[in-house]
Amino acid sequence: MPHGFERIVAHPERQDHSADQPGDTIVARLRLDGWHDITVRVMHPFTWDAKFRGYRIDELAISPARPRTLVSGAYSVADAAALNHDERHGSRTPFDFPEGEMHDGVLYRTVGHAPEPDERYHDAAGWCTVAGLDTDGQPVAFATALDRSDCVLLDLLADDHGLTVQTRLPWQTFRPAELPAADALPGLLVRHGTGDHETAEARLRELLAATVPSRASVAPPPLIADTWGFGTDIDPKRVTAFFDVASSLGVEVVTVDKGWEDHVGDWYAQSGYTGGVAGIAALAHDRGMRLGLWVGAGNASPESAVATAHPDWLATWNGRHQMVSHRNHSLCLGHEPARDHVFASLDRLVRDGVDWLLHDFETISRCDAEHHTHDPGAGEAAGVVGWYSVLAALRAAHPDLLIENCWNGGKPLDLAMIVHHDTTIGDDWCRSEQNRLAALGLGVYLPSSWTSKYMGDEPRLPLRAQLAPYLVGGPWIFMGDLPGWSSSQLAEMQRAIAIYLSWRTAAMDVRAVPPVLSGPAAGVTGLAYTPRANGEQLAAFAVSEAGVGQLVRWHPVLSSSGAAAVESWIVRDEWSGAERVSSRAELAAGIPLDTARADGLALSVRPS
Numbered sequence: 106m107p108h109g110f111e112r113i114v115a116h117p118e119r120q121d122h123s124a125d126q127p128g129d130t131i132v133a134r135l136r137l138d139g140w141h142d143i144t145v146r147v148m149h150p151f152t153w154d155a156k157f158r159g160y161r162i163d164e165l166a167i168s169p170a171r172p173r174t175l176v177s178g179a180y181s182v183a184d185a186a187a188l189n190h191d192e193r194h195g196s197r198t199p200f201d202f203p204e205g206e207m208h209d210g211v212l213y214r215t216v217g218h219a220p221e222p223d224e225r226y227h228d229a230a231g232w233c234t235v236a237g238l239d240t241d242g243q244p245v246a247f248a249t250a251l252d253r254s255d256c257v258l259l260d261l262l263a264d265d266h267g268l269t270v271q272t273r274l275p276w277q278t279f280r281p282a283e284l285p286a287a288d289a290l291p292g293l294l295v296r297h298g299t300g301d302h303e304t305a306e307a308r309l310r311e312l313l314a315a316t317v318p319s320r321a322s323v324a325p326p327p328l329i330a331d332t333w334g335f336g337t338d339i340d341p342k343r344v345t346a347f348f349d350v351a352s353s354l355g356v357e358v359v360t361v362d363k364g365w366e367d368h369v370g371d372w373y374a375q376s377g378y379t380g381g382v383a384g385i386a387a388l389a390h391d392r393g394m395r396l397g398l399w400v401g402a403g404n405a406s407p408e409s410a411v412a413t414a415h416p417d418w419l420a421t422w423n424g425r426h427q428m429v430s431h432r433n434h435s436l437c438l439g440h441e442p443a444r445d446h447v448f449a450s451l452d453r454l455v456r457d458g459v460d461w462l463l464h465d466f467e468t469i470s471r472c473d474a475e476h477h478t479h480d481p482g483a484g485e486a487a488g489v490v491g492w493y494s495v496l497a498a499l500r501a502a503h504p505d506l507l508i509e510n511c512w513n514g515g516k517p518l519d520l521a522m523i524v525h526h527d528t529t530i531g532d533d534w535c536r537s538e539q540n541r542l543a544a545l546g547l548g549v550y551l552p553s554s555w556t557s558k559y560m561g562d563e564p565r566l567p568l569r570a571q572l573a574p575y576l577v578g579g580p581w582i583f584m585g586d587l588p589g590w591s592s593s594q595l596a597e598m599q600r601a602i603a604i605y606l607s608w609r610t611a612a613m614d615v616r617a618v619p620p621v622l623s624g625p626a627a628g629v630t631g632l633a634y635t636p637r638a639n640g641e642q643l644a645a646f647a648v649s650e651a652g653v654g655q656l657v658r659w660h661p662v663l664s665s666s667g668a669a670a671v672e673s674w675i676v677r678d679e680w681s682g683a684e685r686v687s688s689r690a691e692l693a694a695g696i697p698l699d700t701a702r703a704d705g706l707a708l709s710v711r712p713s
């Protein structure tokens with residue numbers, strides 16, 4: 106195992122609930138004797154099921170009276186809500202999908218509410234850190250990560266003598282006729298030792314960085330423009346105009362979002378696009394850009410040819426077809442013929458010129474169909490394996506293809522998802538502040554180059570304030586009305602793009618972090634890179650109306666090895682290009698920010 110992690114997958118045992126009702130399956134168990142005063146840091150990924158919470162990391166106490174269970178997977182908020190509901194009511198609720206004409210399909214919760222800190226079950230990424238004290242009172246911590254994307258429950262059970270950590274597959278999604286071999290079950294990767302949460306997070310970062318596909322560690326994150334600012338209201342004329350502006354801005358990848366396809370599931374261009382997908386690719390390539398294309402690869406609209414000809418390929422759950430994102434059905438990727446169709450469709454798109462595959466919606470479906478090639482009691486696990494086998498085959502056939510995950514705004518998050526993707530989004534609001542928070546959350550665990558940001562238009566914000574979080578990390582994805590941008594906005598964008606391009610990096614040890622500020626912080630937010638090897642660093646700030654006139658200082662990180670002995674520094678205003686020399690002492694005292702008006706700032710320091 107990389108970086109000192111051990112993969113625990115022990116002897117699975119099934120809990121019998123009753124003679125005719127299945128129980129959960131315990132997969133792996135680890136005992137930590139003597140641990141006490143324990144907390145877990147839970148990363149809640151963005152999901153539309155808890156859209157107002159957004160991206161958040163909570164630190165929750167674990168005690169004998171308050172066990173905690175982290176729920177990972179694609180439907181984790183809905184699943185955690187159901188499990189909390191059952192714990193309160195002593196009931197057994199099947200996981201399900203909402204129904205009804207008004208249901209928009211992006212939401213999965215049918216019962217209960219998004220998890221609250223005092224509850225047992227929490228939606229979570231497929232990793233966490235746990236810290237406490239051992240019998241000698243020394244700080245101890247561990248990091249865990251899951252190598253699967255289906256619903257896995259991570260139990261953290263404290264008693265008077267220590268902590269038990271176990272993974273559990275819930276009966277709702279996992280009740281196969283026979284238990285599979287241990288290597289076909291989710292593995293729990295664990296590393297523990299002395300230290301605290303920060304120690305464990307650093308170990309987790311090493312593991313996750315080693316999991317990112319190698320392509321993402323050699324090429325810096327690109328500049329992308331995506332048509333979703335128009336929603337599905339796109340046509341060849343609008344797409345061409347969009348490509349023209351994107352090209353003039355130096356965009357490297359242009360992605361056509363939902364609305365190009367005739368039917369979800371069939372993946373042919375609408376009839377107006379001359380030359381079909383190959384014609385769209387030519388439009389991008391002729392303008393010096395790579396083509397990205399949106400797909401909901403695991404879905405099929407009820408009107409699609411695939412759903413009409415092969416209704417038996419659709420996933421069923423609790424005896425009926427799911428109606429999910431944008432009122433589409435799910436194809437069961439655990440069923441071999443359906444999986445073969447999805448691979449053939451995606452392979453055709455790539456052969457027609459698609460360079461960047463942006464996939465969305467329900468590629469991980471739940472299925473209990475009796476007639477499919479998988480065990481009906483383990484359909485979700487089969488679907489996960491099926492989907493990742495499609496991505497692996499695509500990669501093998503097309504080594505230059507880049508694959509972006511934007512599933513429900515950035516889920517699931519686990520080792521299996523990371524190893525199959527070149528980037529993921531962290532938030533789906535397409536707004537500046539939400540992107541900043543997601544970048545900070547993901548930045549605890551992942552390189553800055555691996556977390557893309559969708560930028561919608563926000564005309565109520567000063568433009569530079571809106572742009573600030575996008576200057577750090579990447580890929581940066583424009584999602585506004587580019588042909589409608591004014592000439593002054595285009596000029597500002599060109600300056601912002603120059604800042605982004607000059608600072609972007611594929612370095613796996615560079616992260617997005619909060620800049621250290623002093624003074625009244627309420628009116629100033631920021632996002633910074635960790636220092637480069639020589640100590641240089643960039644920080645971008647947004648000054649709100651509340652911050653106007655306040656004395657706020659930025660304290661660059663001077664403790665890195667590259668910065669340790671440097672006495673003379675150049676402070677650069679990245680927007681104007683103005684530079685001045687400052688002493689180390691002046692930097693340590695903090696660089697006063699220009700808060701004369703609500704606006705965005707971008708400052709860098711480098712050794713003189």
Ligand SMILES: [Zn+2]
Nearest residue numbers: 437472474477
């Ligand atoms: Zn199935």
